[in-house]
Amino acid sequence: MRLMRIAKMRLRSLFRRGGVEESLDREMRMHLESLTAELVSEGMSEEEARREAMRQFGPVELVKEECRDTRRVNYFEDAVRDVRCAWRGFRRARGFALTAVVSLALGVGANTVVFGTLYALLMRPAPVREPERLQFVNSRGFPAISMPAYRDIRDRSEVFESVFAVRVVQVVLGRKESGARRAGGLLASGNYFQALGVEPALGRFFSAEEDRAVNGSPYVVLSYNCWQSRFGGQAGIVGSEVRVNGKPYQVLGVAPRGFHGTEVFYQPDLWIPLAMQPRIEGTNALECRGCGNFWVAGRLKEGVTVGQAAARVAVVGEQLGREHRMHEGMKLTLAPVGLLGSTLREPTEAFVAAVMLLAGLVLLAACANLAVLQTARAVDGERDLAIRLSIGASRGRIVRQVATESLLLSMLGGLAGFAVAAGILELLSRWRAPLDFPIQLELRADWAAFGFALLASAVTGVLLTAGLARRVWREGPALTIKQAGYGKPGRRWTLSDALLPLQIAMCCAILTASLVAVRGLWASMRSPLGFRPDGVAVASFDVGFGGYDQRRGEAFQKEVAEALSRLPGMESTAYASTVPLNLDQSTTTVWADGSVDFSNSKGVRASYYNVSPGYFRTMGTRLVSGREFTERDDRKSPTVAIVNETFAKLVLRPGNPIGQRYRRSSTTAVEVVGVVEDGKYQTLSESPRAALFLSTGQSYSPTLVLLARSARPEGEVAAEMRRLVMDRDADLAVYGAGGLWQLLGLVYLPIRAAAIALGAFGLLAAMLAVTGIYGLSSYAVARKSKEIGIRMAIGARPGQVARFVFLRLAMLVGAGTLMGLVLAAAGQQLLVAVVYQATVRDPWLMLAAAIGMGAVSLMAASGPVRRMLRIDPLVSLRQD
Amino acid sequence: MPKPSDLLQGTLDLLILKTIARKPLHGWGIAKRIQALSGDALSVGQGSLYPALHRLEQQGWIEGEWVESESARAAKFYSLTDDGKKQLERELQSWERLSSAVAQLIANA
Numbered sequence: 001m002r003l004m005r006i007a008k009m010r011l012r013s014l015f016r017r018g019g020v021e022e023s024l025d026r027e028m029r030m031h032l033e034s035l036t037a038e039l040v041s042e043g044m045s046e047e048e049a050r051r052e053a054m055r056q057f058g059p060v061e062l063v064k065e066e067c068r069d070t071r072r073v074n075y076f077e078d079a080v081r082d083v084r085c086a087w088r089g090f091r092r093a094r095g096f097a098l099t100a101v102v103s104l105a106l107g108v109g110a111n112t113v114v115f116g117t118l119y120a121l122l123m124r125p126a127p128v129r130e131p132e133r134l135q136f137v138n139s140r141g142f143p144a145i146s147m148p149a150y151r152d153i154r155d156r157s158e159v160f161e162s163v164f165a166v167r168v169v170q171v172v173l174g175r176k177e178s179g180a181r182r183a184g185g186l187l188a189s190g191n192y193f194q195a196l197g198v199e200p201a202l203g204r205f206f207s208a209e210e211d212r213a214v215n216g217s218p219y220v221v222l223s224y225n226c227w228q229s230r231f232g233g234q235a236g237i238v239g240s241e242v243r244v245n246g247k248p249y250q251v252l253g254v255a256p257r258g259f260h261g262t263e264v265f266y267q268p269d270l271w272i273p274l275a276m277q278p279r280i281e282g283t284n285a286l287e288c289r290g291c292g293n294f295w296v297a298g299r300l301k302e303g304v305t306v307g308q309a310a311a312r313v314a315v316v317g318e319q320l321g322r323e324h325r326m327h328e329g330m331k332l333t334l335a336p337v338g339l340l341g342s343t344l345r346e347p348t349e350a351f352v353a354a355v356m357l358l359a360g361l362v363l364l365a366a367c368a369n370l371a372v373l374q375t376a377r378a379v380d381g382e383r384d385l386a387i388r389l390s391i392g393a394s395r396g397r398i399v400r401q402v403a404t405e406s407l408l409l410s411m412l413g414g415l416a417g418f419a420v421a422a423g424i425l426e427l428l429s430r431w432r433a434p435l436d437f438p439i440q441l442e443l444r445a446d447w448a449a450f451g452f453a454l455l456a457s458a459v460t461g462v463l464l465t466a467g468l469a470r471r472v473w474r475e476g477p478a479l480t481i482k483q484a485g486y487g488k489p490g491r492r493w494t495l496s497d498a499l500l501p502l503q504i505a506m507c508c509a510i511l512t513a514s515l516v517a518v519r520g521l522w523a524s525m526r527s528p529l530g531f532r533p534d535g536v537a538v539a540s541f542d543v544g545f546g547g548y549d550q551r552r553g554e555a556f557q558k559e560v561a562e563a564l565s566r567l568p569g570m571e572s573t574a575y576a577s578t579v580p581l582n583l584d585q586s587t588t589t590v591w592a593d594g595s596v597d598f599s600n601s602k603g604v605r606a607s608y609y610n611v612s613p614g615y616f617r618t619m620g621t622r623l624v625s626g627r628e629f630t631e632r633d634d635r636k637s638p639t640v641a642i643v644n645e646t647f648a649k650l651v652l653r654p655g656n657p658i659g660q661r662y663r664r665s666s667t668t669a670v671e672v673v674g675v676v677e678d679g680k681y682q683t684l685s686e687s688p689r690a691a692l693f694l695s696t697g698q699s700y701s702p703t704l705v706l707l708a709r710s711a712r713p714e715g716e717v718a719a720e721m722r723r724l725v726m727d728r729d730a731d732l733a734v735y736g737a738g739g740l741w742q743l744l745g746l747v748y749l750p751i752r753a754a755a756i757a758l759g760a761f762g763l764l765a766a767m768l769a770v771t772g773i774y775g776l777s778s779y780a781v782a783r784k785s786k787e788i789g790i791r792m793a794i795g796a797r798p799g800q801v802a803r804f805v806f807l808r809l810a811m812l813v814g815a816g817t818l819m820g821l822v823l824a825a826a827g828q829q830l831l832v833a834v835v836y837q838a839t840v841r842d843p844w845l846m847l848a849a850a851i852g853m854g855a856v857s858l859m860a861a862s863g864p865v866r867r868m869l870r871i872d873p874l875v876s877l878r879q880d
Numbered sequence: 881m882p883k884p885s886d887l888l889q890g891t892l893d894l895l896i897l898k899t900i901a902r903k904p905l906h907g908w909g910i911a912k913r914i915q916a917l918s919g920d921a922l923s924v925g926q927g928s929l930y931p932a933l934h935r936l937e938q939q940g941w942i943e944g945e946w947v948e949s950e951s952a953r954a955a956k957f958y959s960l961t962d963d964g965k966k967q968l969e970r971e972l973q974s975w976e977r978l979s980s981a982v983a984q985l986i987a988n989a
Contacts, residue, residue, distance in 0.1 A: 023946070027907060027956050028930065034908040035926065058927030066931035070938045 024067055028060055078397070082404035089405065097409070099771050100370050104413020105420055106764050107366030108456050112421035114359040114757070116449040117428070118352045122345070123448075126262045126337060129197025130299075134262060135309060135334040136341030137163075137296040139317070143340040145296045147274075148289045149320060149327060150189075153296060156316045159309040160298035162195040164188065167294045168266060169280050170542075170735070171244050173230070182735050183226065185244070186261060186268035187277050193221075195299050196262070202227070203238035203253025210252075211273035214286065218249040219273055224257040226269035244272065245280060245544070262297060262337035265344075281544070289326045297337050310334045328600045351750065354830045355757050358513055361506050362764050363456060367463050368503035369768045370409070373775040374464065399469040406464035414457025418450055425449070501816035503772045504853060507765040508820025509827065512849040514762025516831055519845065521755035524748070530580065530644070530679010532620030533744060537708045537717035538579070539737035541725050544702030556728065557696075557704055561612065563724050564706055567717070573708045574618040577610040577701035579740070580681045580691070581747045584703070590692070591663040592651050598666045604650050606643075606690035607681040610701045615693070616642075616676055618707045626658040626674030634697035642674035647690035662692075670694075684747050705736070705743075714739035766856050773860035777809055781868040788868060798869045806865065813857040817850050824849075892932050894975055897941065897960065897968040904945075904959035907933060933958060941967045 032053050039049035057063070090097035125131040137153060139145050145153070147165065154163040166188045173183035190211030193200075206219045220242060222231070231237050241248045249272070260267040278284035285291035300309055310333065317332030335341035339348055388398060543553040557575065565573045578584045589603035613629045616622075624645060633640055641662070648657040652672065661669040678688050706721050718737040725734050736743050781788070788801055899905065899913050911929055936942045941964035944956045960968065 023956065024934075026954070030906070030953070030955055031908045031911075031926065031930075056926050058925065060927070063927040063930055067934040070931060070935040 020071075024064055028057075028064065032057060032060075078400065079404060082401045083408060085401065086405040086408045090409075096373060096775075099775070100373055100409050101413045101416055103366045103369050103768055103771055104410060104457065104460060105416035106767065107363040108414045108417025108453050108460070109420035109424070110362050110417075110761065110764060111356075111359045111456050112418055112449050112453045113424045113428075114352070114356050115452045116421065116425045118356060119448050119452075121264060121339070121348055121352060124264075126264075127198070127256075127259050128262065131262075131337070133300045134196075134297055134337045135160075135300060135306065136262075136337045137298065137313060138333045138335060138341040138343060140329070140331045141333070141342060143295050143343050144293045146289050146291050146326075147286045147294055149330075150294055150296050152320055153313065153316055153332070154298075156319070157298070157309075157313050159301055159304045159312045161301050162191045163296060163298035164192045164195045165274060165294045165296050166192065166261070167274065167277065167285075168268075169272075169277075171270070171272075171280060172246070172732075173226075173270060174243050181230070183230075183269040184266065185280070186266075186271050187274045187280065188271050189274045192271070197299075198256055198259055200253040201256045202235065203251070205255075206252055206271075206273050211275045214275045214284075215279045217273040217275045218244075218247065219252045220244060220249045221252055221271040222254050223260065223267070223269050223271075224255055225267070227254045230269075244270070247279065263295075263340065264338050289324060295340065297341075306334060325599055347750075351754075355754075357827075357830060358510060358758065358761055361510055362761055362768070363460065365503050365506040365510065365765060365768045367460050368499055368506065369772040369775075370460075370464055372499050372503060372772045374406075399465075402469055403461075403465040407458075407461040410457040410461035410464065413460070414453050417457070418453040421449060421453065500772060500776050500812045501819060504769060504813055504816025504857075505819035505823055507769040507772075508817045508849055508853050509823040510758075510765035511762050511852055512821065512824035512845065513827070513831055514758040514760075514765070515845055515848055515852075517751075517754045517758035518762075521748075521751050524684050524751050527684065528677075528679070530621055530677055530681075533740040535709055535711065535714070536618065536620075536740040537710070537712075537714040537721065537738070538705055538740050538743050539718050539721035539725070539734050540703065540705045541732050541734045542703045543732065548702070550700050550702075553702055554700060560706065560724050560728065564708060564721060567708070567720055567724075569710045569712045570717075571709045571711070572614055572618040573706070574612045574614040575696065575704050575706050576612065576615055577696070577703055577705070579609070579619070579705055579707070579743065580607070580679055581684075581744045582705070585682050588664075588692075590651055590690075592653075593661045593663055593669060595663055598663070604647075604690050606647055606651075606692050608692050608694065610696045610699050611642075611693045612696045615707070618709045620709070621679065622677040624675040624677055625656075626672070628674060629693075629695040629697070631697065633695040637698075639668075639670050639698050640673040640695065641670045642676060642693040643672050644676055644691040645678045646688040647692055648672075648675050650690050680747075684751070707740070766852070769853065769856050770860040773809070773813065773857050774863065776812075777861040777864040778867075781864045785868075789872075802865055802869060806861065809857065809861050813853060817853045820853070821846055821849065891975070892928070893936060894968075894971045896929075896932060896936060896958075897964060897971060900942065900958050901960055901965070901968060904957040906955035906957050908955075910958070936964075940964075 032050075035053040035056065036046075036049045039052050040046060044052060054060070126134065128134065136143070137145060139149075145165070150163070150165040154160075157163065166186050169185045169187055171183055171185045172181065173185075174181060190206060190208030193205035194207075200221070201224055203221075205221055206217070210217050210219055222237070227233060227237060237251050238253055240251055242251055243249070255271070272280065274286070277286055285293070300306070313332045313334055317327075317330045320327040321330040333342060335345055339345040389395070543556055548556060561573065561575050564570070567573075578586070586608055587605050588608050589600060590606055591598055591603045595602060611629065613631055613633075616628050626642070629640075629642065643651070643657070643662075651662045652660045657672055657675050659671065659673075661671050663669050676693070679691070680686060681689055681691055706724075708717050708721070710717055715738060718739070722734040722737050725732055784804075788804075791801055791804075792798075895914050896910060899910050899917070905913060907929055910933075911926060933942070933944070937944050937958070940961060942958045943961050943964075944958050946954050947957050948954055
């Protein structure tokens with residue numbers, strides 16, 4: 001009952017404020033009139049009585065305010081009023097508000113983008129049932145496990161409800177009428193869908209029974225996207241026939257929308273039973289213990305912890321290592337699914353953590369920047385505060401207003417930042433890596449990102465409030481009107497002076513990091529690859545997809561290669577099974593001639609390539625000694641190889657390598673006829689590794705990369721290459737057609753991402769530094785205008801006055817830059833995760849960062865200083 | 881005439897509740913009545929009466945209503961609510977406890 005009445009009262013005071021106010025007013029007036037009437041009746045004059053009544057009653061407005069306070073809704077009312085007041089303040093100081101919101105938007109935006117990426121890469125749960133119970137099995141840190149090893153792990157480990165294997169394959173998918181297109185496929189064991197616990201959007205999935213008959217299980221499950229984009233989302237697709245690599249397959253069902261398996265990078269278009277592997281790929285890898293490249297993951301049994309499972313799996317690995325020479329030294333580990341277990345997860349984590357930290361630094365710099373700006377703005381603000389304090393506002397009330405202002409600013413900045421981030425994330429997720437692989441990352445500005453932006457801006461707001469509130473609280477009573485706006489006399493450096501160097505330090509550290517990244521990119525673009533990609537056009541096709549056998553395949557390849565060499569303007573043409581630094585890399589183990597122990601540990605791992613005559617000339621690889629392959633290196637002549645210098649050093653005897661032999665197995669030896677310069681084969685950061693090249697005339701590969709060096713535009717040549725293949729067989733899909741640089745996209749991806757991300761941060765940092773220094777120098781000029789006026793009045797020359805302001809600024813910026821460089825040097829370890837061979841301790845780089853900061857400061861300060869030089873002593877002295 | 885003594889902290893609520901317990905009164909009336917009933921010994925600070933009234937109203941002990949008074953001018957009359965009556969009982973009891981304790985202390989000291 002009483003609560004109801006109270007609630008009614010509060011609501012009335014909130015919503016019928018006008019009525020309540022009027023009532024209050026009338027009540028007071030009536031009292032005063034009665035009092036006056038009484039006093040008149042006691043013999044005072046009307047005028048006197050009114051004055052006496054006022055005196056006895058006390059300050060009417062204060063009483064009213066106290067009455068209002070009892071309503072308890074004034075917190076809310078005050079907040080609304082504070083927001084209005086803050087808003088008015090921003091409109092008055094548009095430059096300040098805009099700078100503040102923009103710099104916050106940049107800070108929050110940068111963080112939200114990084115967080116969005118981090119979330120998508122590392123935190124977003126896979127679109128399956130209980131993803132946290134799925135564990136990926138890595139072998140010695142790599143995702144590659146062979147089918148026989150998979151079966152052993154599945155049958156022996158006992159800790160999994162089910163263990164499944166998948167293999168990435170590129171296929172050509174089409175229907176007779178619509179033509180063939182390349183698609184990303186996933187060969188999956190029959191228990192795959194059941195283990196993941198997903199329900200089909202349409203039809204059904206294949207079962208373990210439908211994955212038994214080798215080459216006899218022609219079923220496919222389409223991804224939702226593939227069904228929509230290639231088959232127009234027709235419901236009749238289930239049960240119909242599609243062609244995969246030219247062979248008929250029956251569509252069993254469509255996977256649910258958004259389902260892309262467990263890996264964040266690879267979004268398959270279709271799933272095919274693993275038993276079809278031999279037909280899809282042309283070679284049977286199902287029974288081969290040495291054929292890795294299957295990915296294995298499992299779902300933990302109820303009640304089994306990750307630790308227990310990992311221990312058990314490690315034991316199984318050791319057993320396999322003892323039982324099979326092939327698995328010697330096998331080390332099995334578990335890691336969450338999503339990034340090929342630990343293979344990509346660990347570097348990704350380090351990369352993203354480092355970038356996130358830098359982004360955090362950007363936000364911190366934005367905060368410091370805002371604090372500097374707010375301090376600068378306090379020239380007017382302080383006087384305001386002083387007036388309000390002196391007419392009786394409580395400090396708490398003023399802190400609340402300051403807080404409202406800061407929070408409003410940070411929320412505006414946060415919202416703007418989120419909008420910016422949403423746009424960038426959208427752009428990023430639309431971007432396709434220039435790769436010969438359907439890599440796509442789902443980036444969305446979702447609730448997680450929004451929550452993060454909100455949190456980041458709230459933290460910003462609180463930090464800003466804390467700074468200002470401290471000032472009001474401590475100096476509250478001391479802030480007198482007279483003093484306000486002139487700073488404390490006698491103190492040359494104040495705490496707020498420390499803000500600028502702090503901000504400069506952070507900006508400088510970020511700038512240095514971005515310089516390191518950009519230089520890293522530049523260096524890696526120029527690091528010796530062992531071949532010269534400029535001017536080389538490429539196009540790939542796979543005759544295996546067209547169902548060619550080796551004899552017809554070789555003939556077809558030769559025919560295309562010859563046609564290519566007849567194209568106008570070709571300097572040199574060739575073909576190869578694959579090229580270095582491409583995604584598709586193979587390695588083999590070789591032994592020195594005269595070896596007796598042919599175990600893995602005694603051999604040397606070497607990258608190998610099948611290349612045609614003219615390959616080294618076309619790629620621009622230098623022949624150190626011996627000869628290139630010729631047309632005569634065919635099946636009729638003994639097998640020969642060309643090796644790189646590292647191979648010669650590791651496998652061959654010292655002395656002339658030409659004519660020496662290495663062992664492919666205990667029974668076969670291969671003669672070396674040439675040595676070429678070392679290069680990079682798998683990653684840019686690898687240390688020198690052995691590589692060997694075999695002649696295409698002697699070893700067959702259905703997959704083929706056409707290569708042509710010419711002065712003509714690469715795209716144009718690549719288009720003609722595509723035509724050469726299509727003219728001869730329209731069912732063969734040509735992929736990866738373009739410049740060789742594009743084919744190498746993946747190895748440059750991390751460094752390019754780092755350069756773009758850090759470059760953007762560097763730009764942001766520079767912008768923040770500009771606004772911060774501009775704000776502070778404006779502040780300094782405004783503060784000292786009286787002093788400057790006096791100096792000019794008594795004859796100081798403009799140069800002297802400028803020096804007076806500049807010197808101080810230079811000291812602050814210098815201190816900040818120094819701190820920043822130290823900070824960057826301290827963070828070197830962090831940068832190494834982002835940029836290959838990052839080094840901060842490079843005098844040129846440090847000089848560049850320092851000069852950059854100096855230039856930025858000079859630019860930012862020049863405006864206010866020019867303004868200062870125009871100060872009219874008469875005007876400035878007449879102030880107040 | 882001695883200066884009317886200031887009110888003891890917290891007793892203003894009690895006085896207001898007690899004053900309007902007999903019949904509803906407006907602010908001016910309450911002030912006059914407290915002064916009169918105490919034989920001019922107590923004077924309510926004219927201004928400080930209103931915040932107290934509004935607080936009691938917000939707490940739901942009393943209820944204000946605009947009515948035409950005898951002088952034909954509208955005034956806000958405050959009356960006790962049911963909760964207010966109980967509250968008055970409680971305040972009276974605690975006052976009695978306090979005053980008897982003080983009296984006892986003074987007598988025995």
